[in-house]
Every structure is written in structure tokens, then in C-alpha cells.
Amino acid sequence: MDVFGTFALILAFVCAVYAFGGGIAAIITRHPLLIKSTRQAGMATCCLIFLATFSLEYLFFSDNFSIAYVVSHSNRDLSTFYKLAALWSGQEGSLLFWSFLLSIYVFSVLITYRNKNGELMPYVGVVMAGVQIFFLTLNNFVASPFKALASPGADGVMNYVARADGNGLTPLLQYPEMVIHPPNLYSGYTGFTIPFAFALGALLARYPGEKWIHLTRKWTMIAWMFQSAGILLGAHWAYAVLGWGGYWGWDPVENASFLPWLTGTAFLHSVMMQEKRGMMKVWNVWLVFCTFLLCILGTFLTRSGIVSSVHAFAQSSIGSWFVGFLALIIIVCFGAYLKNRDYLKSENQLDSIVSRESSFLFNNLILLVSCIAILSGTLFPVFSEWITGNRISVGAPFFNKVNIPIGLLLLFLTGVGPLLAWRKTSTESMKRNFGGPLVIGVVAGLIALIFGFREIYSWVCLILCVFVASTVGLEFYRGAKVIRARSGASFMASAVDLTMRNTRRYGGYIVHMGMVFVFIGLAGASFNRDLQKDMQQGDTMQIGPYTLLLQGFDTRPEKNYTAQRMLVEVLRDKKPLMMLYPEKRRFATTTENGTMVAIYSTLKEDLYVVYAGTSPDTQLPVLHAYLNPLVKWLWLGGAVVVMGTMVALLPNRRAVLVLSGAQQPAAQPLTHGLTPSPSVTLREGHD
């Protein structure tokens, strides 16, 4: 199967080269058969990558320990669930997985537009094939996942060998989220290739109008949704596995995943300026270019070892390939822009500073400032070492200080932006839309002060959350009320109907509501507290309203590891509430231990309990308990963001005008020079 996989990858590379070279020839000659054959070569590339990926998975499931990658990341006792995830647990496999996900997108695009946009698609196909060639080069010639184990024999000839068992999967990766977090995040990274291909293709083809924007919108949203879900799932993995009580440490690899999300978010907003007003064409094209560049940069940071991170792959020489690819993309993008920049001339004209257009400009400014600040902070240790010889770390405190005010500004715009009108917002409209929410927000702030809130950022954050939630709530309320008055349906049904009539608008509001939940979760972090104690059986620990009683220990042998558990009874007001079982896992295949945190999670707070090892002083087991308020809102917010994006991807269902010719009385003479006026009937339908 390894030979099959290797062969499939080589063939995929050949097909991708043909799709690229043939695509360029097709653009020049406009020969229909050549266009068709290069498109089919693109599809064949994807099918061959699918086959190679399935081959590697087969090698994992069949415990083929003659393959180096399988030996390094699996063992016989590893559960089926994690054998699936082992594919992306190392450098070589994750690069193949990258190619696999990219090929799903490429295949979908080629199939969807096979008979459409004939002028644009050859260009898009060439760009997609170019990106595929890069990753297939890595898969074939730099980091092949199909390398067989071999050792020199007595005669000096290399002989294939097979191991009895593998080294197993890193304990940190043996957690359910590691099965779904990387696919989500990679789907985000790879998904941004599609808007990039359309943007570059449209620029190269000088494709008229804003159609490329319409074509890429849903692909961008899909990639953005996966990126959002991937980031939050990664945060949840860090929270539940690393055992430090937090979910976001501004680690370079975490930052790398956040950067394209920021520019992607900026693009999703500013693209509306181009759709509605024909503005910001240059900006939008460069936002897409930058988002894709940041995806590749993030991959470079994760895989090159240039920055240290607990999430990074082992240091390798692969970084230079990514640097080369980044340089090539920049050259191509600049070249295309300089050659065809006149194509991007916009009709930029602003009627008023208090308008939707201005809010989008400021939204983009804040997102971009945040992005560049995070990027420069992440790379500062590298630059400081180059310039001064000393590596100066930039950790979480720096990023928090810089990004919290920026985040709050963004939250404010989340509430304000959508309610400003295009072109100009009247004072009356401002009063109507913002008066109520502003008063509610201010009163909420005063109540917060009375309740003893003294954390300034959390206080401001809560005021803004109330303000934004009120503006979004009022928008739904007003729209649903109108529909309810007409249809007589229930308020909930009217709200659903309203949402389905303009999915993009109300899906966007749902996403904004999700972001409010995320911010509520983040605001709670100011009130985190923790307590650590050496515990004997029968000892108790008090944290907040909870009493933790250590009832004892047990050992639970599992197939791939042995779990040592603390049996912790949780009491509240002296009444038993529940049992928690924080555990340490010892794996047979590695000397590394794993941790499994026990969490009692409510909307109010998380009681987070870690079995933190043995105290070197007392030789007693250590229990580390955290009380983290509002964390659940963060995950809830993530789910709402994903839901809102899905709603925004749905087609609108709205009242459409259906014109039908009215029956004219035979005797009635037609007015000279005029056609009979049609009668208009209102009918529900999808557009």
C-alpha cells in the first residue's frame, strides 16, 4: 500500500504540473479541448491525493510498522479513533492531510464551475494547481509519509525492516478534540486558497465586474467558519489537556492561526463595500492576498522551528521551502497588481462620515492593527536576536495589554456598524437605533459598579456586551414584529422567517451575538482564581463555594494506557454535588505522562480540577483546583458563530415579485404606444 500511495502522489504531482502548464497554454490559446483537459487534470490530481491519503490511513489501520511515519505515530493498542487522527499528528502526514483538504476544495470548485465563468476559471485553475504543486513537491520530495524503514545489511545493502510495534501517538494528542481540531483549522487554512485563486485569477484575467467577489463569498465564509471553529476547538483542547487552567496563551502557533482569521474577518466585511458601492477594490484584493500569505506564514512558523511552541512540529529544514513559496507568492501578487492595477480602479466616494462605509473602514483598521501587532509581537523574539544578539521573549502579558483595548474597540463597532445606513445615517436614525441600547449599556455599567466591579477592562467589556446584545436583539425584535403583524405567526416563527428572508444580514447578526458570548467568556478570565494543595485521603480543599473532598485513588487499566485517578467528591453548602476524576495517564509506549482534567462546567463558572503530580517535598499527591467564571460562554459563543455562519450561507427565502399579464377586457382599446400594465402578485419563494 505504501508503493501505491507513493505512486499516487507522484502521479498527482504530474497531473498538477500538467494542470498548471496546460492551464497557462489554454489561457493563451483559448483552445476548448485544452481548457477541458486541464480541468480534468486538476480533478485527477485531487482524486490521486485522495487515494494517497486513504493509503496512508490504511497503513495506520493495518498496523504496518515497516513505514517510518506509522512507527513514529501509532502503535497496535492505539484506538481506531486516534489511528485516524495519527494521519495529521506529524510533519509528513499533516502535509499530506493539507494536500487532501486542499484537493477537496479544488475538486469542489472545479466541479461547481465546470460549465460556468469560462473566462475566469482557467486562471483560477492555474492558481489552484500552482498551490497544489507546492504541497505535492513537499509530499513527494521533502517530507514523504511513505518512507519505509530500512537498515544496512551485512553486505552493506539497505534492507527493508518492520518493527513489531510502533512508538505510539504523543499523549497530548490522545484527546477527542485532537481528532476534530486540526481538520477544522486546516480546512480554514486551505480554504483561503480558493478566494486567493479567484482574486488572483480575476486580476490576471481582468475579469469584469464584481462577480469574483460573489463567487468567492461563500468559499471565504466556509474557510472562515472552519478557521473560527478550529481556533476555538484548539483553545478547548489546551484548556482540557494542558492543565494550566487557561485556554489561550498567545503561543506563536496559536497566534499564527489567529492572523489569517483577522484578515479574513476584515475581508468579509470590506467586501460588502465593493459589492454595494464598487469601493475598495485594491484593498479587497490585497486583503485576500494577505490572508493567504498569512496562512502560509502560519504554516511556516509551525513547521520551521523558528519560534518555540508546545504546538510546533519538530524543527526541520522544511522552513526554507515555505520561505521560497512565500517569496514567490509575493512576487506573483505584486507583479499581477502592477500589471493590471488599472483594472482595480474604484468609484470611491463617501457621502458622510457617519455611514456604514466608515464603520467598515474602522473595522478593517482595527482588525489589521491587531493582526500586525500580533505578528510583530510573535516575530519580535526572532528580530531581537538578529539585531541585538539577545532573544527577548514576548509572552501573554504583552499580547493582552495590546489586544484587549483593540478587542473592546472592535466589540463596540460590532454593535454600531450594522445599524448604520449606507451612504449616510441621519441623526433621527441614530437616536432610534442606538438610544435604547446605549441607555441599557450605561445602566448596566452602573449596576456593575454597585456590584463591586473594579476590573476596568471587564467592566467596559460587559457594558459593550450588553450594548451589542441590545442592538442585535432590537433588530430581530423590530423585524419579527412587522412579520408577526402581517402573518399572525408566533414571535419565534416570525424571527425565523425574518432570518430566512435575509440570511446574510441576520446570519451576520447571529455571528455578532456569538462574538458577544465569546467576549463574555473572555471577560470572566479577570476573576479566575486557583488553589493548589498536597492532599491525603480524607483531606478537603475549599475554593469558592465548593468543597473538594479527596475520597481516595484508583488505577484504571485501559488498552493503551493506565490511568491513575483521584476520586474527588465535590460538595456545595455541605451537600454532595458530584464526583470528579482528574487523572494522570501512563502510556506503555512512551515515558511521557498524560493529564486528563476534570471539569464541572456551568454557565456561571467552571470548577477545573487537575491531578498535578506528586509534591517533591511531602511526596503527597497534589490537587490543583481552579475556579474560572464564564468559560462556558466562550464555547457557546463559538457554536453560535458557526451556526450564524451556516445561516448566512443559506440562500434567501423572501417575497419575490411574480409578474403575470393581466387579462385585458377585449373591448378596451390599448393606449397608444404603451403595453398593458402587468398585475403584480406576491409569492413566497427562494431566490
Added chain:
Amino acid sequence: MTKKARPIAAITMLAMFAVTLLLITPLGAQQLSDRAKQVGGKFMCMCSCSQVLTECNHVGCTTSAAMLKELDRSLARGDSEDAITQMFVQEFGTKVYAEPPKSGFSLVAWALPSIYLFVGTGLVVFVISRWRKRPAHQAAPAGGAPGISAEMLERARAQASRETQD
């Protein structure tokens, strides 16, 4: 929203907020070890996990335990924060800082975000002022196009404006 419904909606929202607030009111006094936490929060764990010293508790990390013990001893001796910082910097180099010190080349790290914000804001203000000075699209001739009355044109504009509100 009707005038009658407004206060009800406002009270409901405030009540919801008050309940949320009750849920997250600060939970009382902090632990005594907070001094160590506060000082330890200024250093990175040197196990290459990229986490702040007091937050590193990842599997198998012995470095953070040793560093925290050293920190505890220093605090027990009554060492000042500066002395503790010097001690860690001598031992591990400048990469032990959790955030760049506000001196020398490290100041660049602090200055950059503000520079981005100021330059960016300046650019946006410049762009807005330029776009505002541009003349609007050439106005339609008086009375509108042949066959289209000024009133119809105005209505169409109003409708377009409504329909483009996303």
C-alpha cells in the same frame, strides 16, 4: 417597538444583565501565594512551552517547578522584584521576560502597536477626507431621463437604499 413595550424590554434586559452579574461577582479574597503569582507572572517558563511561569503546568514540566521554588526562596528572603528579575535574567538570559522590558531595543516592541494604530487611523482619516471631497456621480439631468419623472427616480433611489441595507 411600541412605547408600552420599550420599558418592558429595557427592564428585561437589565434583569438579565443583573443575573449575569450576580453569577460572576468576584469571589472573595485571593490566596496568600498571590505575591509569588504576581512576580512569577512576569517571567516565562524556560521549558520552551512559551507559557508564563505561573501558568505552565503542562505534562512533565519540571522546569517551572524549579523556577517557582527559586522564586519562593527569593521572596522568603525578602528580595525585591528587581533583584529577582536580575537573578532570573542572569540565569536564563533576556528570554525569561514574559513581556519585553520597557527599555532599550525592547521599547520597539511596545511602540509598534501604537505606531500601527496612529498611522492606520491617520490613513483612514486621510482616505475618508479624500473620498468625501470627490464629487458625487454626475447628477441626472433636470427632470430625469426621458420617460422617468423626478419623483419616480427619487422613489427608486429610496428603494435601492432600503434594499442595500445589509
